Amino acid sequence: MKYGESTFDILYLIFAITTGIIILIKRKDAIGRYMGIAALVLGGGDAFHLVPRVLNYFSDKDYTAALGFGKLVTSITMTVFYLLLYFLHTKLYKWEDEHEKKTVLAGLIIATSTRIGICCLPGNAWLSGGSSIFWGVMRNIPFVGIGLLTVLIYFRNRNDNKNFKRLWLYVTLSFLFYIPVATIVSLVPMLGMLMLPKTVCYMLILAIFLKDSFGKKHEKHDNKDER
Numbered sequence: 515m516k517y518g519e520s521t522f523d524i525l526y527l528i529f530a531i532t533t534g535i536i537i538l539i540k541r542k543d544a545i546g547r548y549m550g551i552a553a554l555v556l557g558g559g560d561a562f563h564l565v566p567r568v569l570n571y572f573s574d575k576d577y578t579a580a581l582g583f584g585k586l587v588t589s590i591t592m593t594v595f596y597l598l599l600y601f602l603h604t605k606l607y608k609w610e611d612e613h614e615k616k617t618v619l620a621g622l623i624i625a626t627s628t629r630i631g632i633c634c635l636p637g638n639a640w641l642s643g644g645s646s647i648f649w650g651v652m653r654n655i656p657f658v659g660i661g662l663l664t665v666l667i668y669f670r671n672r673n674d675n676k677n678f679k680r681l682w683l684y685v686t687l688s689f690l691f692y693i694p695v696a697t698i699v700s701l702v703p704m705l706g707m708l709m710l711p712k713t714v715c716y717m718l719i720l721a722i723f724l725k726d727s728f729g730k731k732h733e734k735h736d737n738k739d740e741r
Contacts, residue, residue, distance in 0.1 A: 516571040519710070523564040526713050530557025533720045537727045548602040549723040552595055556716060559591020582640035589633045589653065593626050596660045599685075600667070606678060607671045622663055629656040650697045661689045677726040681719060688715035 534553030537546055563584030570577040600622050609615040632638075632653040639645050668682035691712035699705045 520568045520571055522710065522713075523568055526717060527557055527561050527564060529717060530554075530560065530720055533557075533724055537723055541727050545602065545605045546727060548598055548605060549727065552598040552602065553720050553723060555591050555598065556595045556720070559588050559595075562587035562591075578643045579641045582643050586633060586638070586640045590630055593629050593657060593660065596664050596685075597622055597626050599664050599681075603667050603671070607674055618663055618667060622660060625656040625659045625663075629653060629660065632656070645700075647698060647700060650700075654693065654696050658689065658693065661685060677722055677729060681722055684715045684718045684722075688712050688719075691715065 530553055534550045534555075534557060536550075537553060538550035540546065541550065563581065566577045566580035566584050569575075570581065600619065604615065632649075635649075637646075638649045638653065665682045665685050668678065668685065672679045672682055691708040694702075694705045695708050695712070
């Protein structure tokens with residue numbers, strides 16, 4: 515199992531980081547920048563957790579602190595990733611109601627700040643690996659709010675862009691796989707396996723970014739971005 519999981523984790527990190535670099539090289543518009551940076555934030559942040567996890571399989575060294583710190587970094591970068599998805603949405607689609615746009619942004623900023631603030635509290639015990647179910651639930655309440663807002667705005671415009679029509683679905687599935695792991699995995703360790711399909715959902719989102727960057731229609735996005 516350790517070989518299969520480790521290979522998957524390494525391939526995912528290579529795919530995510532390479533995707534971000536390719537998009538930033540190929541696309542020079544705001545949409546490309548948001549997609550490229552989002553991919554790098556996702557892959558770069560996950561590397562802090564997945565690299566120690568892989569090393570832990572093949573070494574007798576104690577990686578508890580490194581894994582805990584990696585989880586903290588990943589918790590923050592995942593949150594930033596969804597904030598970037600919001601800004602990407604503002605470039606992909608035209609908001610008819612400017613007040614609604616600002617309200618969604620305010621909600622995301624509040625939820626993002628709350629999530630990061632809770633993640634940084636000592637009660638999480640990241641470095642000792644002793645975080646409780648209580649803290650797992652607390653830090654993920656605002657994160658679920660971020661996910662719901664992201665799903666709603668992309669679901670609403672699912673028919674307006676062929677390349678991004680399933681992004682809302684992949685975000686939904688990623689949260690359904692993630693929440694049990696983030697909250698009660700200490701009670702049911704087997705739930706940790708759900709991180710694999712969650713990661714697949716992220717790879718599908720990155721595949722959307724690649725498809726849009728190499729598709730013929732991204733010039734239309736560029737024109738919209740210039741308005």
